Amino acid sequence: MKILYFAWLRSKVGQSEETISLPDDVTTLYQLITWLKTRGPAYEEIFTDLNVVRVAIDQEHITGDTTLEGASEVAFFPPVTGG
Amino acid sequence: MKILYFAWLRSKVGQSEETISLPDDVTTLYQLITWLKTRGPAYEEIFTDLNVVRVAIDQEHITGDTTLEGASEVAFFPPVTGG
């Protein structure tokens, strides 16, 4: 699964994109976030306040928890600030 | 006094501008219109329905009757139709 980070989330994590193999027990978005937070302090930090993190799965905005079944791309980013 | 006509009022009267000497008893706008109507059928016609005639005195819109004292230019035109 491809994970994308934008703006300050990208700066903190230090990369814009990574491809990961999900553990079997990670099947929903919240489980993914919880699992990502175990991967180091930068991940811990970007997901501290989920009010300032937006999510898109396969390029569609998501609010709330949802299954990751069939998803190939999950993106995390701050609220957009437009043009 | 200079009298100006625009759009279809100009077409009917057949001129865009004329300079007239007002009779002594013509001192207000309504008196001017009444007097102009005596000058021929074209004038009679353009002033038949005053709801469709607009007036400016010295390039300021006027509604209702008013004195012509000090005025040098009276313009008659239909409601404007813009750009």
Next chain:
Amino acid sequence: MVIVQAEIFDTGAEIARITASRTDIGAVVTFTGLVRDFNDSADVQSLTLEHYPGMTERELEKIEASARVKWDLQDCLIIHRFGKMELAEPIVLVITASKHRHDAFEAAAFLMDWLKTKAPFWKLEADTEGNTDWVKERSSDQEALKRWQD
């Protein structure tokens, strides 16, 4: 600035002139009105705009001043043509430049509503057979202007 002219104008050139060497403008809105092929008549071929030289400029300058009082504008331009115009030619241009987009949008819409109802211009349309017709005042335009009245 207000310009009343017979010549065609170029919207792009006017935007460039307004924004040139300025760094305090965040939003530029332009409205360009064009001659289109149907209006009151079934098939408009050309349009002739008669105006009241002198009064037209005065009135446009007054409304530009009003817009600058109502909204925070860095610049404002009105160009209005008179005389004969062919299909697809530009008739009127409003450009508003502001720090913020809402001021630019609102001021441009206000100016256009005013220009369509109050500016001393009269339209004569000619169809493909050469018939001409003075365009009537439209009540929808008068309604549009009402929303700006305090």
Next chain:
Amino acid sequence: MVIVQAEIFDTGAEIARITASRTDIGAVVTFTGLVRDFNDSADVQSLTLEHYPGMTERELEKIEASARVKWDLQDCLIIHRFGKMELAEPIVLVITASKHRHDAFEAAAFLMDWLKTKAPFWKLEADTEGNTDWVKERSSDQEALKRWQD
């Protein structure tokens, strides 16, 4: 049409392209957003816009389609730049062409309110001393968008 590009665009050229050889357009509204010298930071020197390639285009195409449903538009163009932009450079362009001015104005204002709040772009401002700062979401922009919700 939606274009997401790094290159500078020319508003005048885009207007010309949209109106060329058409006689059914009565009103063209353009909105051009420019980099200006103060925003969140005291003195902005340049702006870098990050976007989400693929998703950005999809989202812009969706909102363009919405605008074409809500209003009677003859044409509609959105150009949005990404990457680094210097002071006074254009960032975003919306052009709406319609028979009637209200459709053109409303659609352009709607698209800009949406672009300012919903389009997947993130702004990084750099000041004269080289400090950079991610721009925060603004509640005034969110408020602006609310007026379009049914």
